[in-house]
Amino acid sequence: MATTAVQIPGSSDGVPLRIKLQRVERRRKLRAFALVLPLLLFVFITFVMPIGRMMFDAIHDDTLLVLMPRTTVALSVWDGKDLPDERVYAALAGDLKQAWAQKTAGKIGERMNYELAGTASQVKSSARNASTLSAGPYKAAMIEISPIWGQHEVWSLLKRGRSSYTAFYLLRSVDFQYGSDSQIVASPPENAIFRDIFLRTLGISIGVTAATLLLGFPLAYVLAILPPRTSNLLMMGILMSFFTSVLVRTTAWVVLLQDHGVINETLMTLHILSQPAELIFNRFGTVLAMTHIQLPFTLLPIYSVMKSISPNHVRAARSLGAGPFYAFWKVYFPQTLPGIAAGCLLTFILCLGYYITPALVGGPGDMMVSNFVATYTNEQLNWGMASALGAILLTATLLLYFVFNKLVGVDRIKMG
Amino acid sequence: MAASAYASPIEKGWYYLHRLICGAVLLFLITPILVVIPLSFNSVPFFTFPMPGLSLRWYEEIFMTERWQGGLRNSLFVGLSVTLLATVLGTLAALGLSRPNFPWRTAVMSVLISPIIVPIVITAVGTYFFYADIGLLNTYTGLILAHTTLATPVVVITVTATLAGYDHSLTRAAASLGASPITAFFKVTLPLILPGMISGSLFAFLTSFDEVVVALFLAGPEQTTLPKVMFSGIREQISPSITAAATVLILFAVTVLTTAELLRRRSERLRGIR
Numbered sequence: 193m194a195t196t197a198v199q200i201p202g203s204s205d206g207v208p209l210r211i212k213l214q215r216v217e218r219r220r221k222l223r224a225f226a227l228v229l230p231l232l233l234f235v236f237i238t239f240v241m242p243i244g245r246m247m248f249d250a251i252h253d254d255t256l257l258v259l260m261p262r263t264t265v266a267l268s269v270w271d272g273k274d275l276p277d278e279r280v281y282a283a284l285a286g287d288l289k290q291a292w293a294q295k296t297a298g299k300i301g302e303r304m305n306y307e308l309a310g311t312a313s314q315v316k317s318s319a320r321n322a323s324t325l326s327a328g329p330y331k332a333a334m335i336e337i338s339p340i341w342g343q344h345e346v347w348s349l350l351k352r353g354r355s356s357y358t359a360f361y362l363l364r365s366v367d368f369q370y371g372s373d374s375q376i377v378a379s380p381p382e383n384a385i386f387r388d389i390f391l392r393t394l395g396i397s398i399g400v401t402a403a404t405l406l407l408g409f410p411l412a413y414v415l416a417i418l419p420p421r422t423s424n425l426l427m428m429g430i431l432m433s434f435f436t437s438v439l440v441r442t443t444a445w446v447v448l449l450q451d452h453g454v455i456n457e458t459l460m461t462l463h464i465l466s467q468p469a470e471l472i473f474n475r476f477g478t479v480l481a482m483t484h485i486q487l488p489f490t491l492l493p494i495y496s497v498m499k500s501i502s503p504n505h506v507r508a509a510r511s512l513g514a515g516p517f518y519a520f521w522k523v524y525f526p527q528t529l530p531g532i533a534a535g536c537l538l539t540f541i542l543c544l545g546y547y548i549t550p551a552l553v554g555g556p557g558d559m560m561v562s563n564f565v566a567t568y569t570n571e572q573l574n575w576g577m578a579s580a581l582g583a584i585l586l587t588a589t590l591l592l593y594f595v596f597n598k599l600v601g602v603d604r605i606k607m608g
Numbered sequence: 609m610a611a612s613a614y615a616s617p618i619e620k621g622w623y624y625l626h627r628l629i630c631g632a633v634l635l636f637l638i639t640p641i642l643v644v645i646p647l648s649f650n651s652v653p654f655f656t657f658p659m660p661g662l663s664l665r666w667y668e669e670i671f672m673t674e675r676w677q678g679g680l681r682n683s684l685f686v687g688l689s690v691t692l693l694a695t696v697l698g699t700l701a702a703l704g705l706s707r708p709n710f711p712w713r714t715a716v717m718s719v720l721i722s723p724i725i726v727p728i729v730i731t732a733v734g735t736y737f738f739y740a741d742i743g744l745l746n747t748y749t750g751l752i753l754a755h756t757t758l759a760t761p762v763v764v765i766t767v768t769a770t771l772a773g774y775d776h777s778l779t780r781a782a783a784s785l786g787a788s789p790i791t792a793f794f795k796v797t798l799p800l801i802l803p804g805m806i807s808g809s810l811f812a813f814l815t816s817f818d819e820v821v822v823a824l825f826l827a828g829p830e831q832t833t834l835p836k837v838m839f840s841g842i843r844e845q846i847s848p849s850i851t852a853a854a855t856v857l858i859l860f861a862v863t864v865l866t867t868a869e870l871l872r873r874r875s876e877r878l879r880g881i882r
Contacts, residue, residue: 217709220709221710221711223707224704224705224707224709224710225704225710226704227701227707228700228704228705228710228716229704230701231700231720231760231764232716232719234756234757235719235720235722235723235757235760238735238753238754238756239722239723239731239735240719241738242731242735242739243726243730243731243734245734245741246730246737246738249737407633407636410626410629410633411630411633413626414626414627414630426634428865429637430634430637431865432641432861432862432865433637435814435862435864435865436641436857437818437819437820437857437861438818438820439818439835439838439839440641440644440818440854440857440858440861441640443838443842443850443851444640444641444643444644446842446846447643447644447647447655447846450655450846452656453655454643454647454655454656457654457655457656457657458656458657461656484636484637484640487633487636487637488637516619541725542725544727545726545727545728545729546727547727547728547729548820548821548839552839562729562730565730565733566729566732566733566825569733569736569825570825579733582733585727585730586726586727586730589725589726589727589730590726593722597714597718601714602714602717
């Protein structure tokens with residue numbers, strides 16, 4: 193042992209101690225990082241990349257560029273004023289012939305239909321008819337086949353297809369779209385549904401957050417001041433609710449609230465109601481079930497902050513002459529604010545992304561952004577819209593997550 | 609703590625009102641879950657009290673019919689695979705993150721925790737598009753990988769919390785006595801963090817076992833899980849067999865919670881906190 197004590201300051205190989213220490217430190221950091229690396233890579237591949245791809249899909253769409261190569265190239269010299277000239281129509285006929293042969297006309301029609309309703313069937317029939325055209329002039333022939341080829345907005349749309357990037361889906365998600373000259377205009381009322389959906393999601397989330405705070409705060413307070421034996425028992429109940437899956441808790445509410453559910457049947461047996469009250473498939477049911485599910489998320493951070501507040505503070509205030517409510521409001525309440533911020537922010541972030549509960553206990557008017565993302569993915573197969581709505585929702589969530597990290601710290605997220 | 613003897617009538621009134629409110633909130637939290645359990649033993653397919661008779665027919669249905677049985681089998685298989693993967697990856701990461709002077713700790717932690725913050729539908733849709741490209745849709749591998757992503761944050765959080773109380777001088781002591789890092793890990797560190805690892809893996813299992821949204825998007829008919837069967841059941845016509853399945857899930861949650869609590873106490877005792 194004595195020899196090593198001598199060797200360190202001596203550093204026989206001529207490397208200064210400071211450098212050696214730095215090297216050791218760096219090696220330690222690398223070793224710590226190597227332990228995290230597998231999970232980091234895993235999360236990157238199975239989580240960050242898929243979500244990044246989805247975000248990319250919100251602005252990337254090369255359907256027209258790939259499936260109508262001649263037309264999009266020919267359109268690059270079109271000035272966008274009158275209808276394009278014969279050369280472009282010839283290219284169009286060529287592309288449609290090819291699309292008919294390769295059975296891609298449906299895809300083109302679908303893509304164009306997103307922006308101009310009613311064009312899908314026209315494109316399909318045009319492709320079928322164009323395949324019989326043998327020689328020009330094509331302009332008159334194409335307009336004869338379908339009047340859409342004489343419409344200015346259709347050509348504007350095709351010209352926008354020259355780029356494999358489009359802002360269409362994002363614009364549509366905030367109720368804007370391209371006009372007949374590719375200018376940005378507000379969507380017509382029948383398409384302008386998305387601002388409502390975002391506002392509704394926001395409204396439901398604020399409502400649920402407020403409700404969980406109103407219900408959670410008094411309960412957290414009682415739990416914090418009760419003797420440990422009692423409060424631990426009550427805490428087990430809260431944790432049981434916390435760890436029961438969202439699906440099970442939503443199921444429970446369906447069983448309770450439906451027309452022939454527990455609440456309605458009981459009230460009717462007691463002759464309080466003559467016919468079932470509408471408790472489910474409306475806003476009331478959605479907010480009630482979501483509040484029930486989110487309550488522990490708001491309550492637990494408030495509780496853990498309250499546990500750390502010394503009861504002496506309020507006692508001191510009381511002994512100095514403050515009334516009970518004044519002491520609570522001026523001394524106790526301000527100290528619980530970090531817990532309130534953590535709990536409410538977490539609940540609000542999680543509420544924004546709700547899917548299961550609105551889908552099972554909400555009516556058509558209670559569907560939140562997530563439900564539309566799912567519908568566009570599974571039923572309408574419009575992945576561009578799904579990605580754009582998802583990208584907006586994700587951005588909002590990540591911004592709030594960033595605020596949460598700054599305000600509360602990611603280390604504060606605990607299990608139970 | 610009762611209302612103090614010298615409190616004014618208003619204070620006393622407020623005190624009892626407050627207790628009443630708290631009782632009501634607690635009832636609101638727990639009753640919906642507790643109501644489901646007796647209904648699963650109802651002999652008739654209605655959701656009413658009092659129940660005309662008790663029966664196990666709904667349990668017979670979920671344990672005997674092919675649809676439910678397949679769901680349960682898939683859930684268990686996927687859940688166990690996820691638990692294994694998530695526990696290994698999560699524990700390794702937690703060990704690295706708990707080393708002193710870990711670089712960019714907050715940033716890395718934020719990324720690792722993000723799967724439980726990002727809306728589940730976004731994860732599901734993003735993965736759905738991604739899997740469509742690489743051909744992992746409707747496969748067990750795909751479902752297991754996706755569930756593992758959701759389950760690792762839980763393991764990281766739990767094991768990191770256990771390691772927060774871990775005394776690093778123990779590892780150094782082992783090293784100074786001649787143990788190699790591997791020996792020191794298995795003989796000193798592992799026994800101390802094992803309770804945290806087990807609770808983490810239990811929570812990871814629960815995460816996968818309860819998960820429905822990702823399964824709805826990524827699982828084909830072959831991989832249908834128990835929650836997925838439940839979900840479609842609620843959508844179509846809610847039958848008491850769903851309350852039986854819900855009871856099974858509640859039972860799982862309670863078991864996991866109780867075990868985790870017992871393990872936490874044990875680990876505190878081991879580390880001499882209590």
